[in-house]
Each structure stands twice: as structure tokens, then as C-alpha cells.
Amino acid sequence: MINRLDARAKRSQKALMKAGMEKLNENPEATLSDIASHAGVGRATLYRQYETREKLILAIAIDCFDIIDEATASIEGKARNALDAIRMMFEHITPLTREFQFLMNLERVIKNDPQIASINKKHRTQMIDLVEYAKKKGEVDKAYPTSWIVNLIEGLFYAGWVQLQQEGSNPEEVAGLAFKTFCQGVAIQR
Amino acid sequence: MINRLDARAKRSQKALMKAGMEKLNENPEATLSDIASHAGVGRATLYRQYETREKLILAIAIDCFDIIDEATASIEGKARNALDAIRMMFEHITPLTREFQFLMNLERVIKNDPQIASINKKHRTQMIDLVEYAKKKGEVDKAYPTSWIVNLIEGLFYAGWVQLQQEGSNPEEVAGLAFKTFCQGVAIQR
DNA sequence: CCGATATGATACAAGTATGTCTCACTTAAT
DNA sequence: ATTAAGTGAGACATACTTGTATCATATCGG
Numbered sequence: 001m002i003n004r005l006d007a008r009a010k011r012s013q014k015a016l017m018k019a020g021m022e023k024l025n026e027n028p029e030a031t032l033s034d035i036a037s038h039a040g041v042g043r044a045t046l047y048r049q050y051e052t053r054e055k056l057i058l059a060i061a062i063d064c065f066d067i068i069d070e071a072t073a074s075i076e077g078k079a080r081n082a083l084d085a086i087r088m089m090f091e092h093i094t095p096l097t098r099e100f101q102f103l104m105n106l107e108r109v110i111k112n113d114p115q116i117a118s119i120n121k122k123h124r125t126q127m128i129d130l131v132e133y134a135k136k137k138g139e140v141d142k143a144y145p146t147s148w149i150v151n152l153i154e155g156l157f158y159a160g161w162v163q164l165q166q167e168g169s170n171p172e173e174v175a176g177l178a179f180k181t182f183c184q185g186v187a188i189q190r
Numbered sequence: 191m192i193n194r195l196d197a198r199a200k201r202s203q204k205a206l207m208k209a210g211m212e213k214l215n216e217n218p219e220a221t222l223s224d225i226a227s228h229a230g231v232g233r234a235t236l237y238r239q240y241e242t243r244e245k246l247i248l249a250i251a252i253d254c255f256d257i258i259d260e261a262t263a264s265i266e267g268k269a270r271n272a273l274d275a276i277r278m279m280f281e282h283i284t285p286l287t288r289e290f291q292f293l294m295n296l297e298r299v300i301k302n303d304p305q306i307a308s309i310n311k312k313h314r315t316q317m318i319d320l321v322e323y324a325k326k327k328g329e330v331d332k333a334y335p336t337s338w339i340v341n342l343i344e345g346l347f348y349a350g351w352v353q354l355q356q357e358g359s360n361p362e363e364v365a366g367l368a369f370k371t372f373c374q375g376v377a378i379q380r
Numbered sequence: 381c382c383g384a385t386a387t388g389a390t391a392c393a394a395g396t397a398t399g400t401c402t403c404a405c406t407t408a409a410t
Numbered sequence: 411a412t413t414a415a416g417t418g419a420g421a422c423a424t425a426c427t428t429g430t431a432t433c434a435t436a437t438c439g440g
Contacts, residue, residue, distance in 0.1 A: 148371075183376070
């Protein structure tokens, strides 16, 4: 088993990614000095691990996507149907507030990177496929454009993120609210 | 009728606010040089009209709120019920993509200002009142927390904004999708 | 244990944004 | 037409961030 990285370098990277996520979530214009000192490493070390500011942001963003992918990996095998898969998406992604916030805030910075573009495209394609499958199975109303449903899910993640920022509500409860709203809305039917 | 501002100053301010909105929407870190030259005025003039970068951003943000307030002013008189008022909110605010984007992107910068805080608080209170009125009238499901409904509306604005960025869909259509989703969700009822 | 490698601290260069100031010139107000 | 005010252009000081380089020290891997 070949370890390409020295244990010290690995520690530095981990600390820098964590500090970067935190500081950049607080303020997307946080300086590399801020991030390095918050990580407890020298600024020079940051530059040794990440050539530029953008490379650091990119590394963190890719880590966020990995975490999301990992959280949703089990869905495909377990979901009983398309709607259940969407329910599980809310359940598994809603708790990842830091990752969601990071990707949302720094989208503008990272979206031009080809690797990020590729990941985004893959995710979007998966969502489109899932929604169209749900439509075909009669679980989702065909009257809505697929693109709207996909964007709606994004919007519900956002609403859930805001909700979690505001109060002492827990992710499970919020995910439930989001999914219920997704299915039946909030008006009284008559 | 007293005009406190010279016509030239008024022109400069108008051009700077417009250019600021555009440039800062493209890139929240746009420089004051960028904004001034895009507005067709000298950088010194920008500083004459707005003491600091933050003052400019603040002025634009307040203008955005004014535009939103203006767009929604007619609702109270016209709406037939609470749900209809919410429908009209989607209808009137969804087209204001530039204002929505600006307030969303620069929230972090402006939220510490007392004037902005006051406006935000007022808007939130109005939304809470509207939702609780809708609940009382049996138009909205009391099982949902009011805070969730308020955040949901914000999330649907966001989804609508994304939808309008992506395709050739028009605001009226998107507002309709958002409101229908708000009421009944997107799943097939059984 | 010892060689290789990462680190911290620091100095340094370069670029850039902010904010102030001045002055000649143009435009508005009455 | 005359006065008052705003403007454009540019110089200037300041501060800050990025990115590079160096060197003594500490830590890792084998």
C-alpha cells in the first residue's frame, strides 16, 4: 500500500480544508492568512499544499461533492420507488448544511473549472433521469416541466438550509417538511 | 418643490446604481473602478456620491427593496384571500430577477446594517402575519410551522430565479409553477 | 537511527483596491 | 450671463493580498 503523502502533509491538508470550509462559509473573501492561521499551520504550508487560492477552493468543493455522493450512494439500492428516492435525498442531504452552503456561496468561483462542470452535469443528469422516471411511473405530475421539478428540489434544499440556520429545528424534521411539501404543497385541499 | 440634488448628481447616482447592480451581480467583488467606468462616470465621482464601497452597495440594496415594495404594494387591496395574496406575490416578485439576485448575493455584506436589518425584519413580520392569517382562514395547513412556510416561499423564489436563468421560460409561467407547487406540490395524489 | 521531507517563520516583490486631494473644465440653476 | 456646483482626469499615499524564496528546525519513514 503506497502512501503518496507524508503524514504531516496529510494533516496539513485536512486542517486546511476544514479551516477553509469554515472561514469561507463565514466570508467568501476570507484571506489565505486567515485560513492558514485558523487551521493552525503557516501560510507557506498552505501554498505548499495548494498552488493558489482557487486550487484550495476547488479541493474543498470537490470534497463537498464527495461527501454528498457518499451520503446518497445508498439510496439507489434501498429506495422502493422514485418518490422514496427523492424522500431519501432530502433525508440525507439536508443535514449537510456546511457542504451545501459552501457549494452555493462559491458556485460562481468554481463553476468555470472543467472538473466541477463535469460533476455538476453528472448530478443534473441524474436528477433529470430520476424525475422523468418518477413521471413515467405516475408518481410525479407530468404537467410540470422536468427542469422545474429539479430546480424545485434545489429550492427546497435552500429553504431547508435557511430553516436550519434560523432555529433549533433538526435536520430530520426539516427534511420531512421539505419532502411533504414537495409531494402535496402546503395549502388545504378542497 | 425643493430639489436637493443637482441634475448632474442625480444622473450620476442613477448610472452608478444601475452599473453597480449589473457589475456586482456579475461578480460581487467587482471593483469600484469597474463600476464607475461601466457607468460612464469617473471614479472620483463615485466617491463623491457614495463615501465608501459599502455605502454604494447599501444604496442599491435599499433601492431593490423599494422596487419590491412597490411591486407588491397593490396586493393588499386586490387579493381576494390570503392564498390569492401569496399567488400575487409570486406573480409580482418573480420577474424581479436582478433585484432578487442582488439581495441574495450581497446579503452577507449588507445584513449588518441597521437600516437593512429593519427592512428585513419588517418583511419577515409581514410574511409571518400573512401565513398565520392564511392558516387561520383554513387556506394553509396548520401542520406546517409558520417559519417553514415563510422559508419555503423564499426557496420557491430561488427555484424560480434559477429556472429563469436557465431557459427561455417567462416569469408569468414560472410564477404560476411556483404557486401551484406551493399549493399542491408535484406528486400525484392517490 | 538517519536521511528525506515537511514545516514555521520571515523577508520580499509585485500587483491592486481603497480612499483623498487637486485643478481645469463643463454644466446646471436662476 | 453669472455664479455655484458637479465632473473627469490623474497623482498620491496606504494598506492589503497574493505568491515566491530561504533556512533553521521538527518530524516522518524505513
